[in-house]
Amino acid sequence: MSSPIETSHTLESLGVFESCRPESRPRRRLRVLFIDDCPTGSHAESNHHCRAFAYLWRRGHGVDHVCVRKETPAEDAGLWERWSTVLRNCADIRRLRRLIQRGAYHVVTARGDWPLTAARWAMAGQSSFFPLLVADRSGMAPLASNGRRRLPASARSSRVCHTLVSTRQDRLALVAAGMKAQRISVVAAGIDVEASRPVNTYEEARASIGVSPEAPLVCALGDLDCVDAQYSFLTGLAMLRHHVAGAKAVIVGHGDKNTLAQALEMLGVMHHVSFVEPGVTMRHYVSAADVCVCVAGDGTGERVAHAMACARPVVVSVSADPMELVRHGRDGFVVPDGDAHALAAGMAWMISNPVMAEEMAVEARGRVERTFSDRARAHQLETALINIVEKGGKN
Known part of the structure; x- marks a missing residue:
């Protein structure tokens, strides 16, 4: 199912991976939604995400990015306007929720406070396909330490989230907090080499x-x-x-x-x-x-x-x-x-x-x-997402 929120084509204006047009194609094409609340001070990290998702797009995956915030700082306006759909009101957010509930995406990855919200939306949907929810480190706490208390029982089934972390120490910390080790994958953090x-x-x-x-x-x-x-x-x-x-x-x-x-x-x-x-x-x-x-x-x-x-x-x-x-x-x-x-x-x-x-x-x-380069991280991210989706997230 195609998504009415199409922003992938604007990634080309960033010029990232301009020379990277791999001859090989992925064994499976993913439809990925990235929800970003742009927390203050995370702009460098956002650029790493930008490069990773640009790579996925170059490889032929469908990638949508939405930025959820009331205002875009002047210093970041150029970056976000070039490749993001900014959700500014309740109507936009309702449309995003419907997309997730209809099963428009294989993968929903979120930062900030959004992993828990996306999980609730997906579980309230009518689609038999539950998207793989991927949380980064900033979204770990509600999914790990509070997950059993705040998520419905169905969220603890085999259809629930998977988490990507950048270090083995993070993985061990989440296991200690109650998450299943099979639902945690390590993808190295990227830097702009x-x-x-x-x-x-x-x-x-x-x-x-x-x-x-x-x-x-x-x-x-x-x-x-x-x-x-x-x-x-x-x-x-x-x-x-x-x-x-x-x-x-x-x-x-x-x-x-x-x-x-x-x-x-x-x-x-x-x-x-x-x-x-x-x-x-x-x-x-x-x-x-x-x-x-x-x-x-x-x-x-x-x-x-x-x-x-x-x-x-x-x-x-x-x-x-x-x-x-x-x-x-x-x-x-x-x-x-x-x-x-x-x-x-x-x-x-x-x-x-x-x-x-x-x-x-x-x-x-x-x-x-x-x-640990952005390119290496993007390749690891693609491999991890495809492997998890092909398993149906069932671990």
Whole structure:
């Protein structure tokens, strides 16, 4: 059944995957509806979704996207107007509900508060076909922890939702919350690999931030309010300076640097650490670093991926790598949380062995391109959706 909400054709105006017209076609054509409530601060994630669904469309799948919100921020108006139908009133939402209830889609995927609503709509429909409901991480809580209490009994049958998560840790958390493991699939989070390419050469990157090529530089990626993790890093930096003369660090992260003032002074690194807010200049600092360190903070996993995509050696703590990007000894070093000695040793090794560290960095970038790029994520998404739909969601 075709949908009167047809927005797929406008995806072409984005120019994403313009050169990607695969010769092979999927073994099954899907009809996918993506409901997005565009929560504040999720624009980068929305761009990842955009690229993934553009790929599905290029592959011949039917993809509709609706944006459910009263207003579209001026800074995002161009993006949404080019590829979205914005539902602004009750009549639009009723039409969307009828489409879902009539079985117009194989897959309904939703973000924000919409997974639970879409599930109720589908179960109230007359169609014998129940669409596969796919929730992302932001929609997990009501479906997992509150699912048994808030959903009707029929929602707990074999016709209910399936959830896609980006890490095995997320999958384990949902299983612990009561969801069936068979209804949870892992699809790696995607990043824009092209946007994470190194800034020109190492020397040019150093010049752009005013650091001499000879000065050992560590770039730490992590928010400043994660005080314990940052204290561990600063302790490791102080240890590193005993073995690597002149080592300095720049910390790229959100937060108030004054929260670390006492630690900086106590450890004697006050004049050897600078702070930068994440943004367009982050790539310059990553490209200029001898080693990138990721310790903790929300979204740190994506920062690890960007550092790897920028072809820089990385040292990460276990909790800072939820996507399990780094294979210890191959793409970088993984150290225990809070182990400043291991962190210092990892940084010292990378700085003292630049040739081998560079080989690791090249391997790391290749791994990100193969497994965690937007294109790779889109391929994994297509495979996962087709497999689940062919099974009828019955697990």
